[in-house]
Amino acid sequence: MRAPLNNFGLRQLGVLAGTGSLLLACTGCGSVKHDPNPNVIAGKQEFVSKCGSCHTLARAGTKGIVGPNLDEAFRASIAEGLERSTIRSVVHGQVLEPNPIGAMPKNLVTGSSLEDVAAYVAYAADRPGQDTGLLAAAVKAPGAGKPAVEQNGKLQIDADPTGQLAYVTNKATATAGAVTITMGNMSGVTHNLAIQSGTGASGPVLGATKIITKGAATASFNLKPGTYTFFCQVPGHRQAGMEGQLTVK
Ligand code: HEC
Incomplete structure (x- = not known):
């Protein structure tokens, strides 16, 4: 017989991440009744916009490094047979009660959005392959917008509005001379835009x-x-891919 969730021992939950954080995070998470029909498509979109700047999750295409890599966080436990429904509860509990002294803000998502995010992370964590169908189309490829073109000395390169660690485009062109670059940022994630000579990370900023x-x-x-x-x-952010090439002619 399978142990019901609320009998899930703290020791077992501690195994999940090899850190103490889940012990705090998951106090009482077994008693939560989950939405039987979460919207994982919305959950993926919410994850990218609210969580991805801090967490890597391969299927979501996110590369944040402030918090733990969520594929790695659950890998050992999944290999040991942990149910994805338990991962869902852990994620749910973590969002409700992040470590109070950690960098993860409380209540990033609530209500049905939280149900959706937890269900998506539980589905995606350390799952080989890529999302397909509607899930694949839920989030657009970062930096794939059309190139930014300078006009009258002004060049606009916006940060990705959905919160991905990317600009809307990874290509820009300008004519030589005075150029004022504007970066619009509607994402709520902290960004700037710097210009460096050459390609790669070696030239002067x-x-x-x-x-x-x-x-x-x-x-x-x-x-x-x-x-x-x-x-x-x-x-x-740069390591996560938030960069592009500016060609000046
Ligand atoms: C500002 C950065 C930040 C954001 C945004 C963020 N997290 Fe976190 N997260 C962290 C940090 C740092 C930790 C490590 C422990 C702690 O502080 O609780 C963490 C821990 C976790 C853990 C536990 C993993 C482990 O190995 O202990 C999960 C699950 C998690 N976050 C899910 C989410 C979800 C889902 C969202 C979006 C709703 C999110 N996080 C948003 C920073 C963030």
């Missing part, structure tokens, strides 16, 4: 906008013809 969470920030440059990289200086 020529300047950057302020780091903002919402609104728009600008920076002005005098650019010679050549290839430049634009990227976000918030720790972890």
